[in-house]
Amino acid sequence: MPGPGRARALQRAAVAAFLAASALSWPGFVQSAHAFKIFGITLFGSDEEKEEVIDPVAYTASLSAPGADTALTERLETTATLVQDANAPVSGDLGLVVKAREDRERLVAVLYEEARYGGVVRITIAGTDLDRLPPTPSFDRSRPVPVSITIDPGPVFTLGAVHLKGDAAKLDPKTYGLVPGGQAGSVRLIQAGERIVRDLKAEGRPLARLVTRDVVADHATRTVDVTLKAESGPVADLGSVSVKGARAVSSDFIRRYSRLDDNQTYSPDQLKKAAERLRALSALSSVTIREADHLAPDGSLPLTIEVSEGKFRYFGVGASYSSLDGAGLNGYWGHRNLFGEAETLRIEGSVSGLGATTDYTSFDYKAGIYFTKPGAFLPRITWDASLVAKRETPDTYTANSLTALSKLSYELNDRDTVGAGFEVALSESEDAFGSNTYLTLSLPMTFERDARNNKLDPTDGFRLTAGVTPSYEALGGAVFSSFEGSASGYLGIGNSDRLVLAGHLAAGSVVGANSLKDIPTTRRFFAGGGGSVRGYAYQEISPYNDANEATGGRSYTVASLEARFKVNEKIGIVPFFDIGTVSTEIVPDFSDIRMGTGLGLRYATPFGPLRLDVALPLNRFDGGSRYGIYAGIGQAF
Incomplete structure (x- = not known):
């Protein structure tokens, strides 16, 4: 269904099985006899097998950092594995010493990151300083071995003299944050x-390459002098490209699809985008592009694309349930490398x-x-073809359809x-028309500009789409065209984009045809549901005739605002507001x-956030939906 009513939402009910099965494929369905996972999340049981510790030594650990503020103290305690793992024994007396030495290095690194170059970390085990212990220590194990960590953080240093040498x-x-009197943490340098x-x-x-990095701390002035020297080397073109690791996927295709053609000037950004492009091919599980450490005799840079292939065949099943719509079942089978050039074939069916x-x-x-055929005819062209049969029975109409589509997409650039x-x-x-x-x-003709930093959970950037679909209805002779466009924007605020403001605007219009009846039902516009105005039933928002039957419309406008707030790394809450209208006119009259x-x-997962929305209609239809519950993977827009 064109317009904002494309994605059918689950209404008025909690989803009982959607998250549990909709994305399960057979490999890995049962993780183990002791744990159950979905989307990499352990729902119950434990996915960690306890390893038996040889010659276990129990210990206690304490950490003291007088002079450090609360934030630094918490960071030091988090870094000290002796403190974090105090309930887990180590392997042997020497194992405790090794753990302590590694901790000291980590704690000193934390102090340097905080520009505390005069800090001192002292660790004692059973009352003896770490550096005074014999090569093969032996501790009294009649009780847990006491470990004490004492940290003098020292003063905060600032940048002193800054020297860039060589080709730098x-x-x-200043471009690199190196300002005398400014911050001098080791990570910054x-x-x-x-x-x-x-x-x-x-x-x-x-x-x-960077050939010199000299950092000299002056404890008298509490400053750090920094010298950075770089050698740039010659300008070079990209040279020969070889492929390693490919077996069933054609090496020539991988080379061609990477678009790392000869005689292009070297660009690290271009290599990064080529790797991302190849990783997007589901036939490849990993991609690494390695640069040679020297130039070829002709002055070009040889490249090697190292790949690993994934499993090509897959299948899965899914289920959903709502008190309004009942239960739903779906299944699919697919192949990710049908003819050896990462072509994908997917066959699926569902009933709800x-x-x-x-x-x-x-x-x-x-x-x-x-x-789907990536790199069809040219590396930048993708060919999509589909044949879909559907029966739809929403409250507003019943439709049986068979649709065949063939489409070519061309990447003008990375966006x-x-x-x-x-x-x-x-x-x-x-x-409503019989x-x-x-x-x-x-x-159908489309344009998309995608400048989001993440497709499933964007925190910055925008996305624009526009489409026009000239159409001819052969049985009735109607000629009409559909025009649709949308814009979404994202703005992250605070550390780690803890708050993201997101907005979405979409509109569409059908021009031509003498009456609404001449436009196929599935080409008219409806709104309501998870893809448009939440709180209303799927396709509930529509013009209605005198018999109170939904007719669909020629035009629509919908908008959404969200404030996506992260409670922690995994959990987020999102208050939202949606608004929309559908009209029988070519341009919405906003009368309803x-x-x-x-x-x-x-809930954050490696596949994008799991989404659960509960919405209320602010001005519901008489007898219409009182609330809506929507679930899915990825943000609403």
Whole structure:
């Protein structure tokens, strides 16, 4: 369904099995007999097997840091594994000494990161200083061995003189945060050197390196003098590209799809994007692009793409449930490397509405075959083809449809993609205009600019989409075109983007055709549900005729605002507000505006956040939805 009603939401009920099965594939379905995992999250049991410690030695540990503030003390305690692992025995007396020495190095590193270059870390075991212990110590094990950590953090140092030498002499130290009198933490100094090398490499110099990093602390003045010297090396082009690790996936395809063609000037950013592009191929489980440590005789830089292939065949099952819609089942089978060039084929089917009624004709069915060919004709072109049969039975209409689509997408650059295709759709529907059959030929054309920093959980950037679909309904002779566009923006605030403000605006219009009846039901606009205005039932927002039957509209506008707040690294809460309208006019007249608001819960996983939203309609329809519950993976937009 075009417009904001595309994604059907689960309404008025908690989701009983959606998160538990919708993304499960057979490999790894049962993690072990002692633990159960979904999306990498252990729901019950333990996924950690306890290892038996040989010659266990129990100990107690205490940490004292007089002169350190609360934040530094907490960081030191977190760093000290002797403190964190005090309940776990170590292996042998020497094992306790090794653990203490490693801790001392880590604690000194923390002090340096805080620019406390005069700090002292002293560790005693059983009352003896760590440096005075014999090579093969022996402790009294009649009781836990006492370990004491005493830290004098010392004063905070600031930057003194800053010298950039060699090919870095032309650079401004201020650009890298190196300002006399400024912060002098070790991490800042290390990162400054790395950024200098990165900027020199960005000039097309792959052999750029830092040859000197001198840091001299003056305890009398509490300053740190820094000298950084870099050699940039010559400007070079990208040279020959070899591929290692490929077996079933064509090496020539990997080389071609990377777009690391010969005679391009070296760019680290280009190599990074090439690696990301290859990782996006589901046939490859890992990708590393390695640069040679010297130039070829012709002055170019040889590259090696190292890959690992994943499992090509997969299948899975899923389930969902709501008190309104009943239960749903889905299954799928796929292949990630059908012809040896990362082509994907996916066959899936689903049925929903089970239990909501005993009438099987009121169930929703879907079966589809989807094929994707990356690098079709040219490395920047992707070909998508699909054949989908559906039966939809929302409250507003019933439709049976068969749709065939073939589409080519072309990447203009790393952000912009254009697409064009051909679609044939045969549908039979029963709605406010009675029973009708439509045969629609369409030419969908799209544009997308994606500048988000993360597709599943963006904290910065924006995304713009625009599309036009000229169409001809062959049985009735109607000619019409659909126009749709959307814009989403994201702004992170605070440390680690703890608060993200997110906004979304979408609009669409159908131009042409003499009446709404001439436009196929599945091409008219409806709103309501998880993909548009939450709190309303799926496709509930629509113009209605005198018989109070939803007709769908020619135009729509919806907008959403969210404040995504991280409670901690895993949990987030999201208050949100949605607003939308659907009109029979080409341009919305805003005579019927519907609003919804609510609160969402997010749980971070490697696959993106798990989403659970509860929403209330602020001005609901008579007899309409009183609330909505929506679940899924990834943010709402």
